[in-house]
Amino acid sequence: MLYREAGQFKATYAADQQIFPIRQDRIGLMLLLALAFVAVPLFASEYWLKAILVPFLVFSLAALGLNILTGYAGQLSLGSAAFMAVGAFASYNFMLRIDGMPLLVAFVLGGLTAALVGIAFGLPSLRIKGFYLAVATLAAQFFIVWILTKVEWFSNYSSSGVITAQDMEILGFRFDSPESKYLLVLAVVTLMALMAKNMVRGSIGRAWMAVRDMDVAAEVIGIRIMYTKLLAFAVSSFYCGVAGALYAYAYLGTVEPEGFNLDLSFKILFMIIIGGVGSISGAFLGSAFIVLLPIFLDVLVQDVFAGMLAPSIASNLQLMVFGGLIIFFLIVEPHGLARLWQIAKEKLRLWPFPH
């Protein structure tokens, strides 16, 4: 009833081509953004801002990056965490070695460095596909973490190989309160999500999807395979790189190469599988599922079942429930949470008169 689009006429091409053609969607998104930008910083506690929302947003951005590569361009990658590491370490070095380097420029340069590395490791994708490509990107995962540990220059010769992010300052304003850090991350993520949305519904995204669906056919209709695939690697790595820089600067503060291990890459991959492969909102839903659910389970077990369960059972129980939920959602909807949302929307359009 509320979600009816009857009476919404599109009189111009611009109106027809906008991101959210349905008015209710536009209002909903505006409300969501208003909530995120105004209400959350005003009312959320420090714990929520620092420990839950910032990592959620950072991983959403990383998942968005991988979704561009895997979901839209169809290239399976297991190196997302390594590209995050490149972004984090590159931003750190740009800040460290160039005097007066603006923070946002360092983030962009970090992302671009990750993009270059991504292109280099994307080259095998021109010859190999599917699981074989996954193995090639696995090489990126191990090689990058290894070289960041091995070459001490990257960590400015710290004896343990960790880097400590510099203070964040833009035009004299220091981002040190939880609210300001959250807003910075939110602004970057919102902007990049908007860019991603526009990219995937434009000609670039259509080329990616054509390559994903059948690369021979795509080549026949005149899409340059090499350019398209490498562009997907570059854009994806750029997103992961910026996510890595935000992870280091706005969340952890201190990072070591080992933190960006294969585990993290798998986690990002699971985010897009659970959230929805080939969907922008899926990256956010998947990140919420993978990042937030274990924390909720832990809180639930610690507070509700405290004392009733042996501690090791309590910890393992969380993993079991978490794993069970993953399987449950994949059986109920193999296309991910984003697809569930889409189905719900379609039903809502007819509700309450389905016939």
Added chain:
Amino acid sequence: MQLKTKLLLSAVAVSSVLTSSAVLAQANEQFIGLPSYRVGAYAAGGSGIYGGWIDYMSLINERDGGVNGVKLSWEECETEYNNARGVECYERLKSKGASGNTVFQPLSTGITYSVLDKVAQDKIPMVTIGYGRTDASDGRVFPWVFPMLTNYWSQNTAKIKFIGMKEGGMDKLKGKKIVNIYHDSAYGKETIPLLDAQAKKYGFTVIHIPVSHPGNEQQSQWLRVRQEKPDWVILRGWGVMNPTAIKAAAKVGFPRDKMVGVWWSGAEEDTIPAGTAAKGFIAAGFNVAGANYPVVKAIQDNVYKKNKGNMEDKSRIGSVYYNRGVVHGIITVEAIRTAQAKFGKGKVMSGEQMRWGFENLAIDSKRLKELGAEGFMPDLKVTCLDHEGSGKVKFQQWDGKEWKVLTDWIDADKELVRPMIEESAAKYAKEKNITPRDCSKEG
């Protein structure tokens, strides 16, 4: 739709739990947040250490009624040995309890680094016993961080001293060859500069051989060991790397009693999987194994007899990891006692007062005897200048069934380690614009 409503309801339930739990905490309880890990690759270490620690705190509550009447309370938070989860746990535990979390001990070098800046802002002391940031031993630059008992550099000099003892004097080290097999990570690399400095000082040669994570394949590394024919092998291992290294050493015929491991390679969990190959293997430790120390017996009598123990597998009581947890408990409780002596007996200490307690902590051998921990852990004295406090380790040898203590406490080579720590800490201070404290002004 039904599913969605259910999900929504449970989310609401969880978030209400999140906000209400702080109210439940009672006054006059000293809250200690435990960022534990009981799942994943390092669960053996996590469950043993946190188990021993919780048992010791239960002992204090059950037998003594708390510290001067202040009961200890705690809550665990599962970190999975993951830095991001560790930060979440830090933030979650921060505001729990009557006075918030008053000490943070993550048992993970990665998490230590991740919260290093945060603890100073939030005024919560961080104690890292036998891991963490080595140069935080310089308390002038790191007032809130306490890498207690011994750090990696100190124990490494003790190791060389031990090898010197076995060879019959430090001068006999000249011309000897030592291979350093290390886990190729921040943790493993940390002792390389120190070993090089020692090699120069004593005239032995040192060869560093990395093993990539997780280290379950070491054939090429040990072939190299066989070619080099070293006199000693130092094993700086981690998890599954340790039993693999011991087995590989047996395969190439390198004598296990010439292998010296760090304390993260010296637990039952490292030797038992290697089977008979582990017999003779030596490892350093700042605590010893064994259940026949009075403190462990007291836990058995006061906690386990009342069925309030934390360990499910009771045979692990007295194991290396369990006893290490008891050491964590002793240090935490003694710091509360020290702080209470200054700021008021029977009061709940804040994070700042706890910091003072840790900084002025002194457990001499007399106190250790009272605690029933004589020979169990080294005596220590922390100062503003020196947050390490001890630097002593014992060496234990695996006899095929259990760890046998081989030596008395061996001191670290402070003259070598301290300048390196100060240099590294000064570099950090410069990078972060920290003005080091003047220790003569600290009360």
